Amino acid sequence: MILPVASILSPDLIQSCQQLASDDALFVDGRSTAGWYARQHKNNLQARPEASLDTLFEQIRAAIQAHELVQAATRPKNIIRLLLSRYDEGMHYGTHVDDALIDGQRTDVSFTVFLNEPDSYDGGELVIDEPSAERPFKLAAGSMLLYPATTLHRVMPVTRGRRLVLVGWIRSLIRDPAQRELLFDLERSIAQLRKAPDQAGALSLLLKTRSNLLRMWAED
Numbered sequence: 001m002i003l004p005v006a007s008i009l010s011p012d013l014i015q016s017c018q019q020l021a022s023d024d025a026l027f028v029d030g031r032s033t034a035g036w037y038a039r040q041h042k043n044n045l046q047a048r049p050e051a052s053l054d055t056l057f058e059q060i061r062a063a064i065q066a067h068e069l070v071q072a073a074t075r076p077k078n079i080i081r082l083l084l085s086r087y088d089e090g091m092h093y094g095t096h097v098d099d100a101l102i103d104g105q106r107t108d109v110s111f112t113v114f115l116n117e118p119d120s121y122d123g124g125e126l127v128i129d130e131p132s133a134e135r136p137f138k139l140a141a142g143s144m145l146l147y148p149a150t151t152l153h154r155v156m157p158v159t160r161g162r163r164l165v166l167v168g169w170i171r172s173l174i175r176d177p178a179q180r181e182l183l184f185d186l187e188r189s190i191a192q193l194r195k196a197p198d199q200a201g202a203l204s205l206l207l208k209t210r211s212n213l214l215r216m217w218a219e220d
Contacts, residue, residue: 001148001181002128002135005069008113008144009060016056017115021086021164026050030085034096041094044155047084057082060166064111064144072187073146074109075180075218080169087124087163093155095129098169100149105171107149108180113166114139121161128153146170148177173218183217186210 009017020026027045034042047053061079064070080102087093098110112126118138125136126145129152136156137145147153149169174180186206193203 001073001146001177001184002130003069003073003146004137004139005067005073005144005146006140007142008067008070009063009115009142011142013056013060013063014115014142017084017166018164020047020052020056020084021115021162026052027086030093033083035099038093038096038099041096041154044091044093045086045088047086053084060113064113064168070144070146073180073184074170075173075183076109076170077173077220078105078171080105080107080171082166082168085165085167087155087158087165089158089160089162091163092123092157095152095154097152098149102169106175107169108172108175108177109146109170110149110151110153111144111146111168111170112137113142113144113168115141115164115166116162117141121158121163123156123159124163125156126153127156150177173214173220175219176217179213179217183210183213186213 026047028048030044030046031039031042033046060082064079065076098107100107117140125138128135128147139145172180186209190206193199193206
């Protein structure tokens with residue numbers, strides 16, 4: 001399941017990320033955090049570990065984990081890692097799949113949070129390889145794209161301006177993506193029935209089904 005999520009970050013958090021991104025001394029070669037294969041295709045900059053990032057990243061993690069749509073779609077157990085990535089003109093990231101294990105944890109869902117407006121740079125689309133076609137994404141500042149960590153994807157070359165994003169991975173309580181999608185559909189149905197007072201019986205049955213499926217599938 002590929003899911004855009006609008007306005008995941010507040011304007012203040014976006015501005016803080018943008019200010020840090022203007023500090024060239026903070027950034028190092030992005031290949032330092034890639035696996036051996038992805039390293040051959042990666043050409044970007046990433047913020048090195050820095051105390052100034054720690055508080056900001058904690059606020060961002062909290063915002064992501066608290067978001068109702070992220071909760072429903074991913075059932076997060078943990079956000080494994082956050083990386084502040086910068087693509088200047090000419091930079092790109094070739095086709096790759098994310099590592100299955102990062103920091104000793106399974107990666108179930110990848111995400112990209114866009115930090116500058118799409119009209120501020122040319123190129124830089126995140127392209128997801130699906131069986132039927134390739135799908136490019138370039139979202140508004142503060143928006144997030146959730147996508148399975150199992151997919152092949154790439155970042156097109158930036159031809160003007162600068163692309164600034166946060167990338168990270170979610171370890172889900174639900175390993176199977178089809179099960180996560182089924183639970184997400186249930187959540188959407190529950191949300192609709194909550195608006196209909198005359199559907200209390202149907203709502204109770206759906207809540208029971210959701211709870212029992214979670215008991216069957218969740219890995220706590």
